[in-house]
Every structure is written in structure tokens, then in C-alpha cells.
Amino acid sequence: MSWTAAPTTLRRLKTRTAPKPLLTSSLSDMFLDVAWDAAGIGFLLSRLPDGPGPVLWVQDRVSRIETGVPYVPGMGDISVLRVAVNRPVDALWAMEEGLRCAGLRAVVGEVWGDPPVLSFTATKRLAMRAEASGVPCWLMRRAAIANLSAARDRWRVGALPSARFTLDPQAPGAPRWQAELFRSRHAQPGTWVATYDRAKDRVDLAAKLPDGAVDAGDVGSRGRATG
């Protein structure tokens, strides 16, 4: 997935510099502050590349119990191949197998907590497989701490109060998420408010206004984050 190819845009409010392509198909991991919050899934789905193939969705047992299972009728035109395993080691194995297969649209894995098998080596294997096959891979981490990882982009996503719904002020409107890219190989880290326009399939990321630190280093690769 690249930000130039997919119809997604990145927009900062204060600066007018167009962002460089942020990421190629590789491993990204995503941390969720509240385990059951589906904001991260909404953000992830909005950034999937177009393609005909199914998404391989791997879940371990605790993730299934604590946060439920993917509900396809709410996901739009996405075909899902779901793998339900008990142990994190099986989840990682299934993700690796999936990344060998070029017919997939993406590989999403949900691993609960910090199991010992999810080491730096394991993430590096996933990242290299994903780069070799061109299939984007997302690792969703819940109840986990952001320790050493080879993920090329590391996000922390949470829910924000939704936009105003014009027809009914009492009802929640279009979803908004706070997306923090806290480590990246390709781009400036920063915090954005992400909104997703489902009709146009377009993610808008707007910088949070009181975020001077991001704007100060917003040129070229000078302030590149260390991976």
C-alpha cells in the first residue's frame, strides 16, 4: 500500500508541504489504548489498498473473547478469510503463511498482550515477508507495551468524539480517530485526527492544532524517526 496509489490523502493544517509517500507494503503495528475499542479497526479498514482478494484475519483466543470477532456486514465490500487459533505462536505462523500468498489483499493479526514468541525476530520475519510479497501486514496489539519491534510504522489509535451529524444533533456522526504515528521508517511521526469518508474511500488526516513539535520538523527527512 502506498499513499500515492490509494485514494487517501494526508493533510496538515498548518503547513502546506505535500507529504512524501509514507509507506510501502510492510509490517505496521497498532496499539490500542482500550482493548475493546474498534477505532483501530475502522482506521485500519480505511487504509486497506483496493484489491479483489480476501483479507486474512488471524485472531488468537483471548482477542476473540475480549474484543469479539470481525462482523463482515459492517465492513463494506471486504472479503474475509478468518483464522481462529488458540496460541499466539499459531497466529504468527498463520500470518507468515498468509504473507507468502500474493493473492491476499492484506494480512491482519491480533495478538493479545506481550507473549514471548512475539519477539523482535518474529516481527522482523513478518516485515521482511510482507516486503517480499507486497502484501501489507497489520499487527494489532492490545494490552501490550510498545517494546522493541521491526514494524516499519507504529501507530497508536484511539477513538475521538464523532463529527456532528447534521440531521440529528443527538446522534453520533461520521467517526473520528486520533492516530498517532509514534515511530516510522518513512515519515515524520506525528499525531493526526483522522476522518474517513466511506463514499469516496478517502482518509483525511488533520494535524491536531496544538502540536507544534510536529510542525517544527516537517521538512524532508531531517527529522526522521529512528525505527
Next chain:
Amino acid sequence: MRAMSDRGAAPPDDIPIVLAVEGTHGPVVHGLNRAARLAGIEEGARVTDMRAFCPDLRVEYADVAGDTATLNRLMLWARRWCPWSVVDGPRGLILDTTGSDHLWGGEAAMLEDMEAQFSTLGLTAQLSVAPTWGAAWGLARFGPVRSISHDPARDLAALPVTALRLNSATLLLLNRLGLKAIGALAEIPRATLARRFARADFGANPLLRLDQALGRLAEPVSSREELPHFRVQSRLAEPIQDPTPYLPELCEELCAVMTKAGFGCRALRLVIYRTDGEVSHVQVATAQPSRDAAHLARLFEGKLERINPGFGFDLITLEAPQAEEIQVAQIRLDKKLDEEMALSRLIDRLSARLGSRAVTRPLAQESHMPERALGWRGALSDTAELVRPQIKERPLRLLETPEEVRVLYAVPEGPPAQFMWRKQTHKVARYAGPERIAPEWWRDRPGSRLRDYFKVEAACGKRLWLYREGLHEDGRGGDPRWFVHGFFG
């Protein structure tokens, strides 16, 4: 021809014994032996009624599916006498022995050989030879032992009309008309019978059945082809403990055989024969028929360790219990086919390692209940269609079992203003709803309550799917309860 199977240790012939199946009002007689028939027991009667006038009746439950499978195997086994055979109803076989009987020394000798062979299997066979299917059916069941007929009109004349493969309503009608024997039926002018049974189909039309039995109406035997059986084996000079080095070679050999026949396997079974006489096997399955040796060999990865080799084994066989014809497909320039094949192989590998129930695809089902609208079906079984998004907004995640919340601050309309769930208090800032989903009376237990679904946004911004089960004073239990069922993005 008729074969009634007595399973296991055959009971003595003088004890009346019946096989029963569950009917609408208790068990009914499905099959019976000679002693039971002599005691006056009829097929289709209720077991309790039959016990009344035969108190020492022994009742066993019939294994209908097992009988069908056995009969299918017997049908193929019976091709030792002639090349065409077909299953006839639940308990009969028809062999087209035209031109084969002289190989067995004539029709009478062939029947004797058949009876002997069936008795070695522990089966009682009632046999007859006739020029037509219908005549053979009737003579085997109602004619003399091992009857051979060359003129069905003469031989059938004395038999009851039951020998014509008619249904019970028609038999009753013929009985009321006083037509008890086939000969009596055959004497009635054709035009009269044709007018009386103008619109009846075969089971209810004595004229058509009579024509079939007498050869005036063709009834050919359409014999099913036996599927080829693919199996290769490797005999070892001395017992070994690990089959892994032999697996690639066996797979290649099997694939070569299948390629020659134009088949691919859907399932693959590796059997090892230990020196102490034990046999164990490992089976894998594929989503699409395949004959790629490397792929098939990979499916066994990690499964061979489960084999207990004992003191070693000296014979390995690899067979394809389920094989299908496959078309050789051209690889397209855009590699689309490649991707499809890669996907089906991924499903094979995942299912082989994690179990076929762990790898699933969504299946849209006709239901309004959110948990029933989406089913998950094993990915090996078939390719699933895309589940279309619904008109109403649906969450991204659904809890497998809804979790009850504790209402802290209820309001008369809408969701609670404040509730406690998973030890945390949530304040409702905004909500949309309700969307009412009524229970499905044809599926749910009586007393199931309706649900009112709300999309609720907490003050922190997280969006949940809450529902209230039931209404106040709907007469189906106490106060309505609230549940969390899903999460929105």
C-alpha cells in the same frame, strides 16, 4: 435381486426379529426376518402394535445410512458377474447380465454362484433372472426361489399385484377393485386402464408398471462409472521410524498416476503398516483438486510427528480417497489464475496445520438477528460469496456472547445515561436508535424477548452497540436488561 443384511452376529432364524426406525409416532418396523414375517408382522407397522401379538419380538434399530453405503459398495462388488449394475431402491440390486451368463455356465449356475458368494459375506439374497427390470423385481420378491423367467407375461400372471412396484394407495385401490393377481390386471382392456390412470406417474400407474414388467416400455440400466482409485506404496527393506524421506517420492508417484488419468485429489491419506501389525494413518484435505507433488507433500508437515512408529514400519501407502477430475488451466498473462491457486493452497496449508474448523469464510444467512445473519463456514468446503453490507449500519466487531451491563442511571426513553460495563463507568453522550429486532418465532425459544438496538457514543468517544432485551410489562419476564453486543469504528 434382493439383499437383506444382518449385521454383526446373525441371530438364529427361528427368533422373530425386526429392525426399527423412528417414525412420527414412535418406532416403526423397517425390516424383518422370516420368522417375524410368519408371525404376521408387516413392514411400516408400529413396533408397539406388533409387540402386542408377538410378545417375544426382538427389536434392533436399523442403521439406514450404513445400509445405503454397504449397498453402494455391494453394487460395485457385484460387477464380478457383469459389467453393469445399479442400486434398486433401498434394498435391491439390478445387474444387467445380458451376454455374461454363459461365462458362468448358464443362468442357473450363475444364480447359484451368486447365492454362494453372498452367503460368504453373511448375506441372504433372493435372486431371479428375467428379461426386464420389473419382472426381475417381482419374481425375486414374490416368485419361487432362484426363478428364471423367459416369458414374463406367463410367469408374473400368478403373482400378486404387489409385485408391480406400486405405492400403497394404488395397491389399496386395486385391492378394492378386486384385482389381486397380475394376470387379472393384464386381462383388463388397455383403454380402460389408460383412461382410469391417465395422469398417474409410475408409482401409481399399474398400466405403466405392467408395460415395464412385460418389456413393452423400455427401462434401461444406467450403470454408474466407478471412480478410479489412486494409491501408491513403498515397500521398505527393513523397518524404519520416520516416513518423511519417502514422502516426496510417494507424492510424485501418486501425482504422476493422477496426471495420467486427468484427476486431482481433494483428500490424501498416508497409511503406515507397523511390523507389529498396527496400522495408523494421517489424512489431509485440499480446497481445490490438486496434483502438485510439492504442495501435497508440504501439507503433511508437522503431522508426521503424531504417528507412533513403535518398532518401525515396513510398508507405507499413499492414497487419494477423494479424487476429482481437473481441467488443465492455462496460466493467464495477468497471473490471475496464479493468485487464485495460491489462495486455495494457503487455505490447504492453514487447514492442514490448524484444523479445518479454524479457517473459515463468512456466509450470509437469512436472518435479522445480528449473530445469525453471519455464519462462518469452513474454507475448505467451497468458495464463499461476498457478504453484502446491510442497509442499516452495523458494527465492525460483534461479541460472541453479548455481555450484560449494569444500568446506573436509567432514563425513560433511549439508552441509559450512565452504565457500568467491565468494571468501568461509561457516560452516554450521544446515541442513535432504537432499531427494533423482533425474535424469530420459528427459531427462538418461546418467551424470547425483542431487542432494541442503540448505537451509543460514550463521552470519551468510543462507540458501542447496546441493546435492551424486552420491554417493560411485555409479560415475558421482569425488567428489561441491557447488553453490549458490538463495537463501531
